[in-house]
Amino acid sequence: xxxxxxxxxxxxxxxxxxxxxxxxxxxxxxxxxxxxxxxxxxxxxxxxxxxxxxxxxxxxxxxxxxxxxxxxxxxxxxxxxxxxxxxxxxxxxxxxxxxxxxxxxxxxxxxxxxxxxxxxxxxxxxxxxxxxxxxxxxxxxxxxxxxxxxxxxxxxxxxxxxxxxxxxxxxxxxxxxxxxxxxxxxxxxxxxxxxxxxxxxxxxxxxxxxxxxxxxxxxxxxxxxxxxxxxxxxxxxxxxxxxxxxxxxxxxxxxxxxxxxxxxxxxxxxxxxxxxxxxxxxxxxxxxxxxxxxxxxxxxxxxxxxxxxxxxxxxxxxxxxxxxxxxxxxxxxx
Amino acid sequence: xxxxxxxxxxxxxxxxxxxxxxxxxxxxxxxxxxxxxxxxxxxxxxxxxxxxxxxxxxxxxxxxxxxxxxxxxxxxxxxxxxxxxxxxxxxxxxxxxxxxxxxxxxxxxxxxxxxxxxxxxxxxxxxxxxxxxxxxxxxxxxxxxxxxxxxxxxxxxxxxxxxxxxxxxxxxxxxxxxxxxxxxxxxxxxxxxxxxxxxxxxxxxxxxxxxxxxxxxxxxxxxxxxxxxxxxxxxxxxxxxxxxxxxxxxxxxxxxxxxxxxxxxxxxxxxxxxxxxxxxxxxxxxxxxxxxxxxxxxxxxxxxxxxxxxxxxxxxxxxxxxxxxxxxxxxxxxxxxxxxxxxxxxxxxxxxxxxxxxxxxxxxxxxxxxxxxxxxxxxxxxxxxxxxxxxxxxxxxxxxxxxxxxxxxxxxxxxxxxxxxxxxxxxxxxxxxxxxxxxxxxxxxxxxxxxxxxxxxxxxxxxxxxxxxxxxxxxxxxxxxxxxxxxxxxxxxxxxxxxxxxxxxxxxxxxxxxxxxxxxxxxxxxxxxxxxxxxxxxxxxxxxxxxxxxxxxxxxxxxxxxxxxxxxxxxxxxxxxxxxxxxxxxxxxxxxxxxxxxxxxxxxxxx
Numbered sequence: 029x030x031x032x033x034x035x036x037x038x039x040x041x042x043x044x045x046x047x048x049x050x051x052x053x054x055x056x057x058x059x060x061x062x063x064x065x066x067x068x069x070x071x072x073x074x075x076x077x078x079x080x081x082x083x084x085x086x087x088x089x090x091x092x093x094x095x096x097x098x099x100x101x102x103x104x105x106x107x108x109x110x111x112x113x114x115x116x117x118x119x120x121x122x123x124x125x126x127x128x129x130x131x132x133x134x135x136x137x138x139x140x141x142x143x144x145x146x147x148x149x150x151x152x153x154x155x156x157x158x159x160x161x162x163x164x165x166x167x168x169x170x171x172x173x174x175x176x177x178x179x180x181x182x183x184x185x186x187x188x189x190x191x192x193x194x195x196x197x198x199x200x201x202x203x204x205x206x207x208x209x210x211x212x213x214x215x216x217x218x219x220x221x222x223x224x225x226x227x228x229x230x231x232x233x234x235x236x237x238x239x240x241x242x243x244x245x246x247x248x249x250x251x252x253x254x255x256x257x258x259x260x261x262x263x264x265x266x267x268x269x270x271x272x273x274x275x276x277x278x279x280x281x282x283x284x285x286x287x288x289x290x291x292x293x294x295x296x297x298x299x300x301x302x303x304x305x306x307x308x309x310x311x312x313x314x315x316x317x318x319x320x321x322x323x324x325x326x327x328x329x330x331x332x333x334x335x336x337x338x339x340x341x342x343x344x345x346x347x348x349x350x351x352x353x354x355x356x357x358x359x360x361x362x
Numbered sequence: 363x364x365x366x367x368x369x370x371x372x373x374x375x376x377x378x379x380x381x382x383x384x385x386x387x388x389x390x391x392x393x394x395x396x397x398x399x400x401x402x403x404x405x406x407x408x409x410x411x412x413x414x415x416x417x418x419x420x421x422x423x424x425x426x427x428x429x430x431x432x433x434x435x436x437x438x439x440x441x442x443x444x445x446x447x448x449x450x451x452x453x454x455x456x457x458x459x460x461x462x463x464x465x466x467x468x469x470x471x472x473x474x475x476x477x478x479x480x481x482x483x484x485x486x487x488x489x490x491x492x493x494x495x496x497x498x499x500x501x502x503x504x505x506x507x508x509x510x511x512x513x514x515x516x517x518x519x520x521x522x523x524x525x526x527x528x529x530x531x532x533x534x535x536x537x538x539x540x541x542x543x544x545x546x547x548x549x550x551x552x553x554x555x556x557x558x559x560x561x562x563x564x565x566x567x568x569x570x571x572x573x574x575x576x577x578x579x580x581x582x583x584x585x586x587x588x589x590x591x592x593x594x595x596x597x598x599x600x601x602x603x604x605x606x607x608x609x610x611x612x613x614x615x616x617x618x619x620x621x622x623x624x625x626x627x628x629x630x631x632x633x634x635x636x637x638x639x640x641x642x643x644x645x646x647x648x649x650x651x652x653x654x655x656x657x658x659x660x661x662x663x664x665x666x667x668x669x670x671x672x673x674x675x676x677x678x679x680x681x682x683x684x685x686x687x688x689x690x691x692x693x694x695x696x697x698x699x700x701x702x703x704x705x706x707x708x709x710x711x712x713x714x715x716x717x718x719x720x721x722x723x724x725x726x727x728x729x730x731x732x733x734x735x736x737x738x739x740x741x742x743x744x745x746x747x748x749x750x751x752x753x754x755x756x757x758x759x760x761x762x763x764x765x766x767x768x769x770x771x772x773x774x775x776x777x778x779x780x781x782x783x784x785x786x787x788x789x790x791x792x793x794x795x796x797x798x799x800x801x802x803x804x805x806x807x808x809x810x811x812x813x814x815x816x817x818x819x820x821x822x823x824x825x826x827x828x829x830x831x832x833x834x835x836x837x838x839x840x841x842x843x844x845x846x847x848x849x850x851x852x853x854x855x856x857x858x859x860x861x862x863x864x865x866x867x868x869x870x871x872x873x874x875x876x877x878x879x880x881x882x883x884x885x886x887x888x889x890x891x892x893x894x895x896x897x898x899x900x901x902x903x904x905x906x907x908x909x910x911x912x913x914x915x916x917x918x919x920x921x922x923x924x925x926x927x928x929x930x931x932x933x934x935x936x937x938x939x940x941x942x943x944x945x946x947x948x949x950x951x952x953x954x955x956x957x958x959x960x961x962x963x964x965x966x967x968x969x
Contacts, residue, residue: 062843062879065507071847071879073508080504108412109606110506111584120606176659184663191964198667199653199660201608307656312607316656320409320607325840
């Protein structure tokens, strides 16, 4: 297995280098310095800035420097946040994203697998039809609508009625983060304080779950419907195995490959976060940090974030292959 | 009657809120001793400041935050309009020598920086004259990329030379002398200028020239922007109180100098309750909690839920708050005691011509006629209606509302304000393009995204009525600036927010030596104009100077290097429990004057 992992890693090196090169090249199509230095900058200042940040060097030199420094996890200093390294920003942005995406993924997966199983097991019946309609409806509405409605009906309106007694806040992630975090090796980690988490994070998680459930339920239902027709299910039924055992033991176990594929493909998103949720709920996670870096033309940040996100994607693909082999002995890594 | 769903919802809410509010989980400092603490809950659009070091700050968001933590030599009088300055760290306004080149300044005695570990024993030391020089020399330090150097450039004797020498030496020596910085004693110093520069007084109130302690900058180095140490009314107690992009919590600085709520006010201020606090020690609030909003929707919802003391009205919510027909605040808001304030920004939104462009530039009658035709074909009122709900201020000239030289009611007979298609066609014919025949397509540079794209389409449609065709070049802001700075944009959309409330700041946009990449993006050159500009820089405010401002304004109008103008109006809604608030966006030191009446908050307590 290790040789497989090593081989896949080696195969992916050129892909990774290509991604970095492409991103760096695209960023250099336009000169960001004019906007960065603002309305009062003169030509000399512009040139000095370009020189001090190595923007005058040939592209290949800049590329090599970025790779060399990146290998040591040194992505330089943010242009916008003086005195703050990209690494610091990266590490700081991961926990806020995880505090939303991990609970959302766990909840979504559990719920949608269960609903998918139920739906498949009752396919063609009223329950199945209702669940399918609900899933399609859920998918058809824009994420933004969920967020706006969620903030209004889930927080603003009830807070107008119940005041501070209403447990879900409109925004305020910072308040939770501020009151309950510890610094470990320079990484600010929110202390798992479940109750303040409820106040500031539950609403975005619920919205995320509602949005994702539509897609996931339909997917898992399709997988389970296929499994329902397999011989082993018919045999289990014939032998009089209880319905719950057939669903949650036999079917679920055999449907693990598509389930793993589905979950693994979402793993990088755990880190990258949800841009819309983070924007609307003021969550300083990866998605929002990257978007604001793009708006601010903070090149070191964009390059650093892209490098890490690309790496995560590649690693998650390799990890998926490894997990296949672990859950299904028929799959051989060769 | 409460139905089952409602009952379940309330039970759920009660259980969760009981858990959330459990005393053992309350954050540190939320004990009973904080009951009487006055807390301001304020919003800030965008993701907030990037730095809390004033010398690298440039945006309005950095201004708002730094202005609470740091102090300047002078400050704006809170209630006075038009704006006036008063001493802040200075004991009195600078005494200016007869030739206007030497300013004698005296610092207040006994004013201390906030307590911080960078000082011996952690006790903030007294501010002395050398702190002023140190703070300003930082603007010349390449480490800070000269972000604020434009404030001092070509102004103080020896400072430019000092900057060059330090840059060449490779290591910055803050102890090296600058001829124009004369230290007399710990509390007195003189500033020596190359020439009289009247407007420098406004710069003394700008947050970038705040006074910082050398010990803190040296101790915290690059972290100073996350660990600011100042002498302002509030302070950042812990670095974690600034959650970048999310929130900022500032606490009252117990060392803040003796300053009291002003009694000098404008007519109407007393009726608005703005003078009741006269004589009260500042700052009035104990804590400020600023929440940053990248999206305006949650800000609006938070205001609606009574969780913010005031808000600016997002464009999308304008019609929810105001009657489209009358422009008045809608009744439900009035019933809640909310008040509306309309504050015109010192804005100059325009379409600029590059005066060096072979087609649109030049000073011949034909070239002027072409530019005038474009001006007369544009309908700024339509743009205002379409994109600003009709709330922006359309005006003539480049001097914004509230400044000397602003035309009465915004109209000037000699301006080329459209739409006047008939005259536009006449000028087009005078320019040698009857009915637009033979006129090449004009490249029009504007930034992509937001309303700019739609505004470009409207501009194109308006100009097409007289057969002037434009090619909208929608580019990112950096590219727009690059094109303008490199004189490659013949026609472009831009805006200028005045740095200080003196029309000189806007007149400088047409001063020849300021040509691109400096702020004269029009590359306008007029020797007489330049001579007058150099003259007004040395003149104190008064009718004589205003007359020259008007003369200069009219000279520019005649040459027509831009089409415009328009200024945005900021709409504030203020909750009834926020007291002493007189909104402005010209300066941001006003948070220290604000008070809250918690009994008027929803639920009668802090939220």
